[in-house]
Amino acid sequence: MRKTEDTEDSYFVSKSQRKRDMDALQDLxxxxxxxxxxxxxxxxxxxxLREALVEMARLTxxxxxxxxxxxxxRLMxxxxxxxIRAALDVIEGKSHAEVARMHRLEKLRERLLEDETMLTEIGNEFPSLDLGRLRQLRRNAIKERAESKPPKAYREIFQILREMDEGKHGASGDDQDEDLEVAGE
Known part of the structure; x- marks a missing residue:
């Protein structure tokens, strides 16, 4: 008779489950x-893995x-x-935090277009930001809206706000974004 050990550390994984896990890794x-x-x-x-992905792009x-x-x-x-999954969710925009961050930035952009005093608040929060450029983009975005032109400046404002946010918080927006949002209301 074989004696089996019943310890809390031992965990049996069936061959079928291992196969499903390997397939999931290959799918990723x-x-x-x-x-x-x-x-x-x-x-x-x-x-x-990075090199293998670059090589895969080269193969035909x-x-x-x-x-x-x-x-x-196998490398996975x-x-x-x-x-890796979390980073892909961010790339695909599926991350709840990333979606919330984008919504915060969109609200900030809208408030900036509605109220020029937001420039001062943004300048206080981000002293390295070129406020003259942002002020000009704000004027251009308002003019584009009035003339029903393509929203080039409007989009550029969002890009600047996003870069500013990433520089301050890394890849995720945290509670300090909410402080800026509350300050503007």
């Missing part, structure tokens, strides 16, 4: 191949792509998967 690897290598720069992964033959996809799946087994 396949999803990574759908993005341009430049877009994946912020995704935390090993250098080997179906057989070579299938082999490379298998290799990527040694990766931290949750940070």
């Amino acid at each position: 690897g396949k999803k990574l191949t759908e993005y341009a290598p430049a877009r994946l720069k912020k995704v935390p992964m090993s250098e080997n 033959a179906n057989g070579a792509r299938a082999r490379q996809l298998q290799y990527i799946g 087994r040694s990766e931290e998967v949750e940070p």
Whole structure:
């Protein structure tokens, strides 16, 4: 008779479950191949996986792509998967935090267009920001709206606000965004 150990650390995973887990990792690897290598720069992964993804983008033959996809799946087994999934959610805009951050920035842009005093508040919050440029973009955006022109300046204001926000908070907007929002109301 075989004696089995019943410890809290031992956990049995069936062969079928391991296969499902491997397939899920390979599917995640396949999803990574759908993005341009430049877009994946912020995704935390090993250098080997990054190189394999770049190589996958270069391949054209179906057989070579299938082999490379298998290799990527094998590399995925040694990766931290949750940070990769979270980064992909941010890239795809699925992250609730990222959606909320974008909404905050859109509200800030709208308040800026409605009230010029928001320039002072934004300047106090972000002293390195070129307020003259932002003021000019605000005027241009208001003029574009009035003349029903394409919203070039309107979009550029959002880009500046987003870059400013990323510079202050990294890739995620935190409670300090809400402080700026409350200050403007």
